[in-house]
Amino acid sequence: MIQVVRRILKQRCQFKTVLQQAELQEKRASLFLRIQKWWDAQDLYMPAIRELRAAESDHVKPESLLLYLPSAIPADIGISGALLEKEE
Numbered sequence: 001m002i003q004v005v006r007r008i009l010k011q012r013c014q015f016k017t018v019l020q021q022a023e024l025q026e027k028r029a030s031l032f033l034r035i036q037k038w039w040d041a042q043d044l045y046m047p048a049i050r051e052l053r054a055a056e057s058d059h060v061k062p063e064s065l066l067l068y069l070p071s072a073i074p075a076d077i078g079i080s081g082a083l084l085e086k087e088e
Contacts, residue, residue, distance in 0.1 A: 005031050006063040029035075032062040042068065048077050 009027055042049050049068045056065065066072075 002031065002034060002067070007033075009061075009063040028062050035062055035065055035067070038067060046070070047071070049073065052077075 001045065009024065009031070039053065046068070052068055052073075053066075
């Protein structure tokens with residue numbers, strides 16, 4: 001679902017009207033709230049990821065934020081194999 005919203009937002013980045021810009025802002029806020037919920041769960045099961053997220057800029061658009069899914073985590077971080085299995 002998040003990937004769908006990201007794709008839509010990227011396609012519509014060239015809005016010209018105030019209404020369209022407001023809609024984009026609402027969608028970005030909604031996406032950011034969903035990402036924050038993901039981060040809350042991620043902090044519980046993958047606390048080492050917090051450091052990776054902290055390295056990102058605070059001024060990145062929500063559709064450009066990395067989600068750090070278990071399969072995308074560098075091996076040296078040490079994510080549990082059980083998490084990788086659940087992702088599949």
